[in-house]
Amino acid sequence: MVTAIVLINTDPGGEEEVYNKLKGMSEVTETYIVYGVYDIVAKLDASDMDSLRNFISNNIRKLPKVRSTLTMIIMESKTPKK
Numbered sequence: 001m002v003t004a005i006v007l008i009n010t011d012p013g014g015e016e017e018v019y020n021k022l023k024g025m026s027e028v029t030e031t032y033i034v035y036g037v038y039d040i041v042a043k044l045d046a047s048d049m050d051s052l053r054n055f056i057s058n059n060i061r062k063l064p065k066v067r068s069t070l071t072m073i074i075m076e077s078k079t080p081k082k
Contacts, residue, residue, distance in 0.1 A: 002046045003077070006060060007038040007070040014065030015039045021063055027055050038070070049073075 010018050015033050022031045022042050030043040044062070046052035052073075061069055 002049055002052045004044045004046075004056075004076065006042045006044060006056060008040040008042065008060065009067040009069075010039045010048075011065040011067060015040040016039055018063055018065055022060070025059060027059075039049045067074075 009016065019031055019033050022028045022040070027044050027046055028042050029045050032041045032043075033039065034041050044052065044055065047078055052071075056069065056071060060066060063064055
């Protein structure tokens, strides 16, 4: 399993449309509209690196109103203790 965080820039006013499309994609496990340099943050799960690359290239980057993406592959994660 490969997990990644994708930072997305959209055309002005395109955040809601892109956000709603991302929510319907099974590889997208979390999605947020944010303020700052990027417009949307999405967390993805894929079976392997090729699947991740293909999903980002063929699905996210080709969405109307997506201007650019920056992908960060998660190498290690730690869940806080409760």
